[in-house]
Amino acid sequence: MSSSTSRRALLAGAASLAAAAGLGRPAPAADKIKLRLSTPATPTDQRSRALEEVFGPAVAGFAIYEPHYNATLFKQGTELEAIARGNLEMSITSAQELATFFPEFSVFTAGYVHRDAAHQVRVFNDPLMQPFKEKAEKELGVKLLTVMYLGRRQLNLRTDKKIRTPEDLAGVKLRMPPADTWQFLGRALGANPVPMAFTEIYTALQTGAVDGQDNPLPTVRDSKFFEVTKQIVLTSHLVDLNYLAFSKKVWDKLTPEQQAIVQKEADEAAELGRKRQLALEAELVQFFKDKGLEVYEPDVAAFRARVQKAYLESDYAKAWPKGILDKINAL
């Protein structure tokens, strides 16, 4: 099936869903709710693609889904505030960004806590997540619709020196995303973190402003960081997630049927993105080797021990609800 045929099939599916939901004829464009999503991600990122393929067409009966990529609408890290102020309807947010408002979210930013993509989903759907979701909704006006898999973050360096242990990262200028929890993770790994927006990474690697960055393999390919780096160290230090954030104000304006569509299609888009991202992670090691990069596993146990110790001894851990780590680990 060509992509335009599959797109038409999806649109037809969305129309019948809308009819089944009692929405009758789709609303005229002028009456439709605009759902602008702002993200630093590229349009070719698997989360972006899945939302465009699944979510956009499915809500088309009553809303216009309008994604803005590469942080062109809002700067990375400012999206939640934009939603809270009523200036934006959707974003792909992170636990790190939520932790700037609610410190307890830092538990989901800690290295070596989530085990894999399925574990992330279990955690997100578990009752332990309820107080987190309620807080974001009540105090920030942000509804966390679903959890999106970003992938296992790996070190990606422009330097030659082999990295076996955290000690080998001493003095390495490692670009980390702009939030304190990210800088903490960089230090916990043994590096010198440098806060920098996602959209600036390629140039910073090219010019040597930083020695490296960390992101999952699909991002390293999608954003072409492999062109300006020499090695990938498979630390898997964070099984990274994002949440699909939705304005509570807009949510409350939707009918129950429309809300059900938004929720269902958000989950389906997340599932499609997750499957594709996992498949890519499995196949990309060879891709990077073919491009001439060194790709290898360091002493992961040494990284895990250092990172976990740093978090347990940190002030972040003091903000975590009692017993939450045990609950997460048990899932």
Ligand code: KDO
């Ligand atoms: C990044 O800035 O490195 C990061 O991977 C952090 C994530 O939380 C997320 O914002 C992501 O960028 C963007 O979606 C771009 O992939």
